[in-house]
Amino acid sequence: MAKYVVSPAKDIPPGGRKLVEVRGRPIVIFNLDGEYFGMLNRCPHQGGSLCNGQLVGLVQSTEPGEYHFSRQDEIVRCPWHGWEFDIRTGHSMCEPDRIQATRYNVGIEAGAAVTEGPYVAETFGVTVEESYVVIEI
Amino acid sequence: MNIQVADRSTSASKGKVKQAIADCDIHPSPKSLEIEIYPYLSKRWRSYLESYGFIYRQGFPNGPAFPKGQPDAARRDAYPPNGGRPGSDLEFMREQHLDPNNVQLGILNPLKSGQGLQNSDFAEAYCRAVNEWQIAEWTSKESRLKASLMVPFEDAKASVAEIDHWAGNPHFVQVLLLSRTIEPLGQRRYWPIYEAACRANLPVAVHAFGYGGTPVTGGGWPSFYIEEMVGHAENTQSLLTSMVIEGVFERFPTLKVILVEAGFAWLPALKWRLDKLWHRMRDEIPHVTRPPSELIQEHVWLTTQPMEEPEPREHLLDTIEWIGWDKLLFATDYPHWDFDDPARALPLKLSKERRENFFLGNALDLYGLR
Numbered sequence: 151m152a153k154y155v156v157s158p159a160k161d162i163p164p165g166g167r168k169l170v171e172v173r174g175r176p177i178v179i180f181n182l183d184g185e186y187f188g189m190l191n192r193c194p195h196q197g198g199s200l201c202n203g204q205l206v207g208l209v210q211s212t213e214p215g216e217y218h219f220s221r222q223d224e225i226v227r228c229p230w231h232g233w234e235f236d237i238r239t240g241h242s243m244c245e246p247d248r249i250q251a252t253r254y255n256v257g258i259e260a261g262a263a264v265t266e267g268p269y270v271a272e273t274f275g276v277t278v279e280e281s282y283v284v285i286e287i
Numbered sequence: 288m289n290i291q292v293a294d295r296s297t298s299a300s301k302g303k304v305k306q307a308i309a310d311c312d313i314h315p316s317p318k319s320l321e322i323e324i325y326p327y328l329s330k331r332w333r334s335y336l337e338s339y340g341f342i343y344r345q346g347f348p349n350g351p352a353f354p355k356g357q358p359d360a361a362r363r364d365a366y367p368p369n370g371g372r373p374g375s376d377l378e379f380m381r382e383q384h385l386d387p388n389n390v391q392l393g394i395l396n397p398l399k400s401g402q403g404l405q406n407s408d409f410a411e412a413y414c415r416a417v418n419e420w421q422i423a424e425w426t427s428k429e430s431r432l433k434a435s436l437m438v439p440f441e442d443a444k445a446s447v448a449e450i451d452h453w454a455g456n457p458h459f460v461q462v463l464l465l466s467r468t469i470e471p472l473g474q475r476r477y478w479p480i481y482e483a484a485c486r487a488n489l490p491v492a493v494h495a496f497g498y499g500g501t502p503v504t505g506g507g508w509p510s511f512y513i514e515e516m517v518g519h520a521e522n523t524q525s526l527l528t529s530m531v532i533e534g535v536f537e538r539f540p541t542l543k544v545i546l547v548e549a550g551f552a553w554l555p556a557l558k559w560r561l562d563k564l565w566h567r568m569r570d571e572i573p574h575v576t577r578p579p580s581e582l583i584q585e586h587v588w589l590t591t592q593p594m595e596e597p598e599p600r601e602h603l604l605d606t607i608e609w610i611g612w613d614k615l616l617f618a619t620d621y622p623h624w625d626f627d628d629p630a631r632a633l634p635l636k637l638s639k640e641r642r643e644n645f646f647l648g649n650a651l652d653l654y655g656l657r
Contacts, residue, residue, distance in 0.1 A: 196631040202364035229363030230626055232356065 151286050154270045159258050159281040162186070165223060169201040172287055176201075179256055179283055180237045182224055187237050188254035188285050189226070194242070198230035200251065206234065208243065255286040306642060308629045309392040309650030311590045312494070312547050312618035313384075313432070315425055316375040316399070323424055327416035332409060342405045343498035344469065351496075353503065353515040357624040365622030373622035377429055384621045385431060388629050392650060393432045394460060394618075395421055396494050396547065400437040402465055403498045410439035414449060418459075426458040433654070435463035435492060443479040450480070454487035460654045461490045461545065465497030466522050473529030481539045490543035490588075490653060493526060495519035516625075523549035524557050527587065531561060534574040536582040543653065545588045548620060552595040555609035558583055584611060588653055590618035591645075592627040600635060612641055616650045 156170040162181045169178050169191055176191035178201040191201050207222040225234050225243065234243040240253035259269070261278040269284060317323035325333055345352055357363065359373055365383065367376035374380065385393060397420075401413025414437040421434035436459040438446035453459050462484045470476060472493065484491045496519070502508045504518040505525065523546050536542060561579035569575070575582070589610070597603060607615060619627050629646060637645065651657040 196626075196628040198362075198628075199364055204363060230624060230628075232624065 152270060153284050153286050155259075155264055155282045156285050157283045159186075159283050162283060165205070167201060169199075170285075172285055175287070177254060177285065179285070180226070182237060185238075186256040186258060186283055188256040189235070189237065189240060190252035190254070192252075193228040193230065193233055193235075194249055194251055195228065195231060195233050198228040198233075200226050200228060200235065202229040203227045204229070205237075257284050257286075258282065259284045305389045305630065306646050307389045307391040308617055308646045309394070310384075310388070310390045310619045310621065310629075311392075311394045311545070311616040311650055312592060312620050313380075313393045313395050314374050314620070314623060315380075315395050315397055315421070316372040317420060317424075318371045318375045323420055324413075324416050327419040327423075328412060332412045332416075335406075335409060339406075341399075343403055344405055344500040345498045352508075353512045355624070356512050360623045362622050362624050362626055377425060380621070381429070384619070385429070388619070390431055391647060392654070392656060394435065394492075394650075394654075395425055395432055396435050396463055396492070397421065397437065398494070398496065400463075402437060402440060402463075403467075404439070407439060407442045407445065411442065411445040411449070414439050415452075418449070418453065422456075422458045433460040434458045435461050436489065438462055438464070438480060440464045440477065440480060441469055443476055446480045447483040450483040450487050450489070454483075454489075459489065460656070461492045462487075464491060464493045466493050466495045466519065466526055466549065467497035467499035467501070467503070468526075469499050471529030471533075472526040473531070473533030473535050475533070478535070478538065481535060481542050485539050485541045488655075490545055492545040492547050493523070494547040495523060495549045519549045520553050524553060527557070527583070528561065531579045531582055532572055532575060534572070536586045537574055537576060542586055543588065544586055545590065545616065545653070547590045547618065548592060549589070550593060550595055551589040551591065551610060551615060552597075552603075552606045554583070554589065555606060558609075584614070588614050588616055588649070590616045591632070592618040592620045593625045594627055594632050603633070604635060612644065613649055613652075615645060616653065617646045 154172045156172060156179065157168055162168045162179055164181050164183050167178055167180045169176060177188050178191045180187045189200055191199050193200055203226040205223040206225050206227050208220050208225055210218045224237055226237055227234050235251045236243065240251040242249040258281050261280045261282060264282050265278060361373035365373035367379040369376060384390065397417050400417040401410045404410035404413065417437045426432050426434050436450060436453055438449045440446055450462060464472065481491060503515045505521055509515065527546065530536065530544065558580040565575065565579050595603065617629065619629065
């Protein structure tokens, strides 16, 4: 496992997302209220770009006519066929045990730590004052 | 490597040499009616459109009775970067679909095309405008694309005139009808269209959707969009049954019918049921002289999208076997939200020949373009 610096943290504000490429893999980074999550930018169904998906909440029902809405903007809906994935876990909402989007561990590191290594930051300069999104692959 | 990449998806396996495909269901849209359609409408019809709009045969005046679940029924990544509706920008269609998916033949099926409008004269004028537009904006600029001949199908006489007008024009490869019509499509009011299509040597494609004035399912108006989606299969079975039972294929032995975007896995069961009843009730319909399954085998093709996705997926092999490997035409439905990606839609091991025919050869043969 290596850690890659993929973006200044300020580029992905809460509710935002950014598509990056790490070792040839397109990965979308989501920021949910200050927590960062990474997901392979390919829907496990037919490969739609999850980065282009709509952020939605979770609608559940205990019986017809009873609806419960929660977790606003924590679910991404594939822009093609509407499959939904939990951004926190990658699990699909229809069949969470069987169908999952590939997820990656993402963290935030201070510029001071990043400049010392063992991080890989190839395409932009890193400064001590800023913090950075780091992905582990 | 930390590089930002473009945020509109093209295809998962970009760069690899891929199986060339025919996409038998692409939906183009005009950038705007004023810029792209008005040049082909007379002043009289421009003025009519601006005053009265599009009036369809349905009780809900604005838009489809069942809104599409996704805006414009489209993939959310299919909006052209320069603006406009999905499917309205040829350059972006090339970049997002035709090039990365190696589309060798793409059949255009415009949906807002004048078909099914209540004002017959306007329907006729609008179909003509859309036919002109397809050539001007699409097929004359991109040789991989072929057009569908729009006809105001509730008016057979006007439809025949439209087919005769374009007969022999190489830009058009099929006559297009919609599946929801005032009466089931086998009935005699539509026969002149089939006769003219045969005369012009064009297959007749029937795309799911439209405004016939009847509920979208055989059991009435459902509550949910998902029921309309499932209902397309039901509705298409009814129109196919009507064509078989009314004797359309007996009357027009060279007619070729393509059922578009209604699924296909239902066909074997329908053939079995029709054959069983035909043996028992042949004397009600003595004009049907051969088993319905034979007539369907000889006259009917189906596009694949939205492909059924059974688990295990191998069940599709049996289903296709029962339909015939030569009867399915690959389609993506680009740019609509239920798009089938050719790289992912049929994840089964097939022989090279079978795969090539499924994705390309069957369509080239049917349209006479091999």
